[in-house]
Amino acid sequence: xxxxxxxxxxxxxxxxxxxxxxxxxxxxxxxxxxxxxxxxxxxxxxxxxxxxxxxxxxxxxxxxxxxxxxxxxxxxxxxxxxxxxxxxxxxxxxxxxxxxxxxxxxxxxxxxxxxxxxxxxxxxxxxxxxxxxxxxxxxxxxxxxxxxxxxxxxxxxxxxxxxxxxxxxxxxxxxxxxxxxxxxxxxxxxxxxxxxxxxxxxxxxxxxxxxxxxxxxxxxxxxxxxxxxxxxxxxxxxxxxxxxxxxxxxxxxxxxxxxxxxxxxxxxxxxxxxxxxxxxxxxxxxxxxxxxxxxxx
Numbered sequence: 001x002x003x004x005x006x007x008x009x010x011x012x013x014x015x016x017x018x019x020x021x022x023x024x025x026x027x028x029x030x031x032x033x034x035x036x037x038x039x040x041x042x043x044x045x046x047x048x049x050x051x052x053x054x055x056x057x058x059x060x061x062x063x064x065x066x067x068x069x070x071x072x073x074x075x076x077x078x079x080x081x082x083x084x085x086x087x088x089x090x091x092x093x094x095x096x097x098x099x100x101x102x103x104x105x106x107x108x109x110x111x112x113x114x115x116x117x118x119x120x121x122x123x124x125x126x127x128x129x130x131x132x133x134x135x136x137x138x139x140x141x142x143x144x145x146x147x148x149x150x151x152x153x154x155x156x157x158x159x160x161x162x163x164x165x166x167x168x169x170x171x172x173x174x175x176x177x178x179x180x181x182x183x184x185x186x187x188x189x190x191x192x193x194x195x196x197x198x199x200x201x202x203x204x205x206x207x208x209x210x211x212x213x214x215x216x217x218x219x220x221x222x223x224x225x226x227x228x229x230x231x232x233x234x235x236x237x238x239x240x241x242x243x244x245x246x247x248x249x250x251x252x253x254x255x256x257x258x259x260x261x262x263x264x265x266x267x268x269x270x271x272x273x274x275x276x277x278x279x280x281x282x283x284x285x286x287x288x289x290x291x292x293x294x295x296x297x
Contacts (some may be wrong), residue, residue, distance in 0.1 A: 001024075002022060002023050002024045003023050003024070003035040003036060003287065004023070004024050004026060004030070004031055004033045004034045004035060004036075005019060005023035005024065005025055005026065005034065005035070005036045005037070005038060005283075006026050006027075006030035006034045006036070006037045006038070006053070007019075007025055007026070007027050007038055007039065008037050008038065008039030008043040008044075008045065009039035009040045009042065009043045010040075011038065011039070011040070011062055011276075012062075012272060012276060014272075014273065014276050015038075015062060015275075015276035015279060015280075018276060018277075018279075018280050019038060019279075019280070019283075022280070022283070022284070023036065023283075030052070030053060032052065032053060032054060032055065033055055034053045034055065034056055035055050035056060035057050035058070035287075036056070036057065036058050036059070036060060036283055036286075037053075037056065037058075037059045037060070038059075038060045038061075038062065038279060038283075039059075039061065039062065040061070040062050040063050040065075041061055041062070041063030041064060041065025041066065041068075042065065042068060042245065043061070043068055043069075044068040044069075045059055045068065045069045045070060045074070046070045046073065047070050047073040050070070050073050050074065050077055050079070056077070056079055057079060057080065057286065057287075058079065058080045058081075058082060058282070058283065058286045058292075059074065059079060059080070059081045059082070060082045060279050060282045060283050060294075061081065061082065061083045061084065061279075062084060062275055062276070062279050063083065063084060063088065063266065063275070064083045064084065064085065064088065065188070065189060065216065066081060066083065066296065067188060067189035067190035067216065067218070069081065080286060080292065080295060080296075081295075081296040082279075082282035082283075082286070082292050082293075082294040082295050082296060083294045083296055084274075084275040084278040084279060084282075084294055085139075085278075085293075085294045086139060087266075087271060087274045087275050087278055088265065088266035088271050088275060089139045089140050089143050090143060090271075091265060091266050091267070091268045091270075091271040092140050092143075092186075092214050092265035092266055093140055093143035093144045093146075093147055093214075094147070095214055095240055095261065095264065095265040096140075096144045096147075096184055096186070096212055096214045096238075096240075096265075097144065097147045097148065098238075099212050099214070099238025099239070099240065099259055099261065100127070100182055100184070100210060100212050100238055101127055102238060102259040103210050103212070103235075103236040103237065103238045103257065103258070103259050104124055104125040104126070104127055104210065104236070105124040105125070105127070106121065106122065106124045106256070106257075107259070108259050109121070109256040109257070112256075125210075125235070127151050128151050128152050128153070129151070129152050129153045130151065130153040130181040130182050131153050131154045131156060131179060131180050131181045131182070132144075132145070132148040132151075132153055132154070132155050132156065132180065132181070132182050132184065133156045133157070133158075133170070133176045133177065133179060133180025133181075133182065133183045133184065134155070134156070134157040134158075134167075134183075134184045134186055135157070135158050135159075135173055135176060135183065135184065135185050135186065135187050135196075135197075135219075136157075136158075136159060136185065136186040136187025136188070136215065137157045137158075137159040137163050137165070137167075137186070138159075138186065138187075138188075140186045140214070140215075141157065141159070141184070141186035141187075142165070144184050144186060145157065145165075145167055153181070154168065155167040155168070156168045156169075156170050156176055156179055156180060157169060157170065157176070158170045158171070158172060158173050158175075158176040159187075173196055173197070173201055174200065174201055174204050175204075177201045177202070177204040177205040177209070178204040178205070178206075180205065180209065181208060181209060181210070182209065182210045182211075182212065183197075183205055183209060183210070183211050183212070184212045184213075184214070185197065185211070185212065185213040185214065185215040185219050185220070186214060186215050187215055187219060188215070188216070189215065189216030189218045189219065190218075193216075193218070193219050194218050194219070195218070195219070195220065195221040196219055197211070197213075197219055197220040197221060197224075197225070198221045198224050199221065199224040199227070199228065202224060202225065202228040202233060202234055203228070203233060205234050206233075206234065207232060207233060207234065207235060208235050209234050209235055210234065210235050210236045210237065210238070211225070211234060211236075211237045211238070211239075212237070212238040212239075213237070213238070213239050213240060213241055214240045214241065214265045215241060216241055217239075217241040217242040217243040217244070217245060218243065220243070222242070222243040222249065225237065225252075226249060226251045226252060229251075229252075229255055229257065229258060230251065230255075235257065236257035236258060236259075237252075237257075237258050237259075238258075238259045238261075239252070239258065239259070239260055239261070240261040240262075240263055240264060240265050241263055241265075242263075245263060246262065246263075248260060278293065278294055281293060281294075282294045282295070
C-alpha cells in the first residue's frame with residue numbers, strides 16, 4: 001500500500017501529480033498513519049501536529065526555508081527534514097540582482113509612466129561602483145556576491161562567522177548597512193533574525209541606500225521600512241518577500257521607488273521542475289533506505 005503523505009501547503013500541479021503516483025495524498029486532516037509531509041518553505045509544523053502523527057518519518061520541503069518547523073520537536077522524534085538544496089540558488093540570486101537594477105534604474109516606474117504616455121521621467125542611479133552589502137553568506141549570498149562583482153564595487157558581508165572569501169567581513173548588520181550602498185538580505189528566517197532590519201539599521205543604510213530582500217519577510221520591520229521609504233530616509237527597496245504573505249501593504253504598492261515581486265525568487269520553469277524532482281527523490285531515497293540528497297544537517 002502507498003504511504004500516507006500530508007500536503008501541508010499547496011504545491012505545483014506537476015509536483016502533486018508526481019506525488020499522487022507514489023503516495024496517498026491528504027490535505028486537510030492527515031491520518032495518524034501519515035509517514036511524510038510535503039510543503040513549501042512557509043509551512044508550519046509544530047509539536048501539536050507532530051503529536052497527531054506518530055508514524056511520521058520525514059518532512060520534505062519544496063524549497064529551502066524551514067523556519068516554520070519546530071526543530072526541537074522534530075529532532076526529539078527522530079524525524080528527518082529534507083530541502084531542495086542548491087537548486088534554487090542561482091534563480092534567487094538572479095532575482096536579487098534584477099530587483100536592485102530595477103530599483104536603481106526605475107525599470108518598473110518608467111514602464112508605468114510610458115504606458116500612460118509619459119516620456120520625461122526622473123533620473124535613475126548608476127549601478128557600477130556601488131558598495132554591495134550582503135547579510136547572510138550562504139549559497140545564495142555567495143551567488144549574489146559573484147554576480148555583483150563585475151559591477152566593480154566593493155563586496156562586504158555579515159554572517160555568523162568570517163568566511164574564507166576575498167570579500168570584506170563586517171562584524172554586525174548595523175555596521176554593514178552603514179558601509180553599504182545596496183544591502184541584500186540573504187539570511188535565514190526564524191527568531192534569531194526576526195525584524196533585524198529595523199529603523200536603526202535603515203537609518204544606517206541612509207538616504208542613498210537601497211534594500212533588497214530575497215530572504216524572508218520576517219527579517220524586516222515592515223512598518224519601519226514603510227516609514228523610511230515614505231520619508232526618503234532610504235532611496236528605495238526591491239522586495240520579493242513580505243511579513244504577511246500574500247498581504248502586501250498598500251503603502252508599499254503605491255511607491256514608485258519600490259519594486260515588488262510575489263515571492264518569485266525560485267519561480268523559473270527550470271528551477272521549479274528541478275525542485276519538484278528533488279522533493280520526490282528525497283522521499284524515495286528515504287523510504288528506500290538510500291542517502292537522502294537534500295537531508296538537512
